[in-house]
Amino acid sequence: MTEQAHVLAQALNADLQAGGSSLFSMLSAKGRRAFFPSRGILGQSAEAKGAAINATIGTAFEEDGTPLCLECLEGLVNLPSTAYLYAPSFGLPELRETWRDMLRTKNPSLADKSFSLPIVTHALTHGIGVAGYLFTDPGESLILPDLYWDNYELLLEEACGGTLTPFPMFEGDRFNVAGMERLLLTPGDKKIVILNFPNNPTGYTATESDAKAICAALQRAVEAGKRVVAILDDAYFGLVYEEGVSKESLFAVLCDLHPNLLAVKLDGPTKEDYVWGLRVGFLTFGCKDATPAQYKALEAKAAGVVRGSISSVTNIGQSLLLDAYRNPAYAVQKQEKFNTLKRRYDRIKAIFAAHPEYAHSFVPMPFNSGYFMCIKPLGIDAEAVRKHLLATRSTGVIVLMGLIRIAFSSVPCDKLDALFDNLHAVIQELRT
Numbered sequence: 146m147t148e149q150a151h152v153l154a155q156a157l158n159a160d161l162q163a164g165g166s167s168l169f170s171m172l173s174a175k176g177r178r179a180f181f182p183s184r185g186i187l188g189q190s191a192e193a194k195g196a197a198i199n200a201t202i203g204t205a206f207e208e209d210g211t212p213l214c215l216e217c218l219e220g221l222v223n224l225p226s227t228a229y230l231y232a233p234s235f236g237l238p239e240l241r242e243t244w245r246d247m248l249r250t251k252n253p254s255l256a257d258k259s260f261s262l263p264i265v266t267h268a269l270t271h272g273i274g275v276a277g278y279l280f281t282d283p284g285e286s287l288i289l290p291d292l293y294w295d296n297y298e299l300l301l302e303e304a305c306g307g308t309l310t311p312f313p314m315f316e317g318d319r320f321n322v323a324g325m326e327r328l329l330l331t332p333g334d335k336k337i338v339i340l341n342f343p344n345n346p347t348g349y350t351a352t353e354s355d356a357k358a359i360c361a362a363l364q365r366a367v368e369a370g371k372r373v374v375a376i377l378d379d380a381y382f383g384l385v386y387e388e389g390v391s392k393e394s395l396f397a398v399l400c401d402l403h404p405n406l407l408a409v410k411l412d413g414p415t416k417e418d419y420v421w422g423l424r425v426g427f428l429t430f431g432c433k434d435a436t437p438a439q440y441k442a443l444e445a446k447a448a449g450v451v452r453g454s455i456s457s458v459t460n461i462g463q464s465l466l467l468d469a470y471r472n473p474a475y476a477v478q479k480q481e482k483f484n485t486l487k488r489r490y491d492r493i494k495a496i497f498a499a500h501p502e503y504a505h506s507f508v509p510m511p512f513n514s515g516y517f518m519c520i521k522p523l524g525i526d527a528e529a530v531r532k533h534l535l536a537t538r539s540t541g542v543i544v545l546m547g548l549i550r551i552a553f554s555s556v557p558c559d560k561l562d563a564l565f566d567n568l569h570a571v572i573q574e575l576r577t
């Protein structure tokens with residue numbers, strides 16, 4: 146590897162430093178070297194687009210100019226055969242614009258705010274990897290609540306060499322803003338924080354007052370001289386079941402909070418639109434006073450990391466989504482699926498209200514959203530409960546960080562009573 150960053154990376158870095166912006170200083174060493182190879186095969190192919198004879202790109206076309214496509218595949222999905230061609234590493238332009246417009250609709254406070262065009266990632270997992278690559282140096286801390294999606298360990302510790310630095314997620318039954326702030330204010334100018342609402346595993350989303358307090362704490366940190374990268378994992382966005390709980394992403398506030406705070410929003414259809422295997426996600430940047438050129442530079446760096454890891458995201462998946470988002474039935478169908486999950490959430494609340502005796506066996510952790518809720522078994526090891534529950538009641542749950550996680554997203558309403566009855570019974574049995 147050469148000492149100097151590639152000349153294209155240098156140009157992007159110059160854009161990110163322009164006007165005294167601190168965006169460049171938030172990047173990792175690898176992020177500073179990242180660039181999109183706009184001049185090689187891709188650039189030359191783009192220049193030749195529309196040429197009478199085009200012998201540039203490594204895809205194949207029939208004699209009549211349509212993409213070569215096996216008929217047995219072509220008939221499987223109702224899309225033109227162009228959906229089998231490569232998508233750009235940035236993602237399909239129409240899908241990026243559609244998602245940006247949808248972000249504004251889903252987060253009305255974003256209406257007049259500027260932020261980058263989303264970059265398409267291979268779903269959120271890959272988006273987290275791209276964000277880790279761009280912003281995390283080996284040994285660097287990533288501040289996050291202690292109840293987090295365990296794949297952050299592979300993505301951010303093992304792959305990027307970062308160190309997850311947790312704070313207790315709850316203080317009583319509220320989000321522990323003070324715990325987060327204490328870590329933000331520890332020595333060091335640059336801080337990375339990861340916030341995931343609705344949260345996996347707890348199913349907790351910041352209430353409106355939590356959200357205000359989180360943003361205020363981040364503001365105090367940047368005003369105290371910190372440069373903050375706030376990574377927002379919005380995988381379960383939109384699945385909020387209670388009044389008074391934030392329905393908008395923190396991104397809506399953080400994207401223009403302060404020039405020294407860069408918000409990196411990771412989201413996508415995986416959980417929101419129930420397409421777990423489709424593998425499409427989005428990564429969007431927002432920072433107060435960032436110029437269009439600076440957003441373009443960040444997008445080019447992210448697309449360069451996409452190009453250097455998976456090349457580009459499935460065109461078929463992106464095309465299917467675009468069709469779905471243009472379908473007039475989309476909103477109604479999405480609401481129906483939301484209602485299904487909300488019914489289960491309401492049922493769980495009703496079960497707890499009807500069974501005060503469960504309080505002798507377990508304590509539910511705060512939950513108000515998402516796919517999951519967690520309980521803390523009392524006076525007994527969670528793993529012992531999990532094993533006994535599976536062996537004696539044919540009931541499967543997950544144990545994480547000493548808690549039992551229940552994915553009510555995958556349990557029909559009429560089995561929820563039995564699920565909690567089984568949990569209670571097993572804990573009582575194991576105790577005696």
Ligand SMILES: Cc1ncc(COP(=O)(O)O)c(C=O)c1O
Nearest residue numbers: 268269270294341345378380415
């Ligand atoms: C909090 C959180 N973030 C990200 C992901 C990954 O989502 P995707 O399947 O889109 O990669 C998950 C999946 O379980 C998750 O729970």
